Amino acid sequence: AQSVAQPEDQVNVAEGNPLTVKCTYSVSGNPYLFWYVQYPNRGLQFLLKYITGDNLVKGSYGFEAEFNKSQTSFHLKKPSALVSDSALYFCAVSPPISNFGNEKLTFGTGTRLTIIP
Amino acid sequence: DGGITQSPKYLFRKEGQNVTLSCEQNLNHDAMYWYRQDPGQGLRLIYYSQIVNDFQKGDIAEGYSVSREKKESFPLTVTSAQKNPTAFYLCASLRPSGGAENTGELFFGEGSRLTVL
Numbered sequence: 001a002q003s004v005a006q007p008e009d010q011v012n013v014a015e016g017n018p019l020t021v022k023c024t025y026s027v028s029g030n031p032y033l034f035w036y037v038q039y040p041n042r043g044l045q046f047l048l049k050y051i052t053g054d055n056l057v058k059g060s061y062g063f064e065a066e067f068n069k070s071q072t073s074f075h076l077k078k079p080s081a082l083v084s085d086s087a088l089y090f091c092a093v094s095p096p097i098s099n100f101g102n103e104k105l106t107f108g109t110g111t112r113l114t115i116i117p
Numbered sequence: 118d119g120g121i122t123q124s125p126k127y128l129f130r131k132e133g134q135n136v137t138l139s140c141e142q143n144l145n146h147d148a149m150y151w152y153r154q155d156p157g158q159g160l161r162l163i164y165y166s167q168i169v170n171d172f173q174k175g176d177i178a179e180g181y182s183v184s185r186e187k188k189e190s191f192p193l194t195v196t197s198a199q200k201n202p203t204a205f206y207l208c209a210s211l212r213p214s215g216g217a218e219n220t221g222e223l224f225f226g227e228g229s230r231l232t233v234l
Binding site: 034036042043044045090108109110 | 228
């Protein structure tokens, strides 16, 4: 069975410093990996995804993530944190599927990122 | 603007009552999903629908029901059989990739918070 681990429930970073939110996964075959962000009492918003190709993917709001197959990781990064980046971040994984759906998507438990002014 | 509209945003229910959560999308997406979010947990899939008049159980379907009579609408009913219905419910649709394999990201509504008194 596939799984996603976000080992840190809470990450605190000073404004202007680089940030990293960690994610490791387990899935059969080549993974499809996603990051979503959730602001308080809101739905999730898509940030970025890795399907194939370059291991470093860039997404919305200056975020990027690096796919590391040997370490089965997909950590989210940003060079300089903003107070507005404070939110709940979810990593998600699915196996490649050929039918038109994403019901095999598994979410991590989320990491609360707080940027300290 | 295109998007997903969930209503109501907040809902209170007495034990033993059924309640229906609305989800409407104008994105022309075929696939739609209902997730449940509890504090400290990832999103869990309740039901999904890949096309009109068809839907499938997700990981935690017991105590819930859905319908998909129109492409735009995917309402969720929380029945009295659901033992712990207090949660944040999220509706999503899948942005298609256009390829043979699904690589699309999910678009989420703003969520509905259900509290059972």
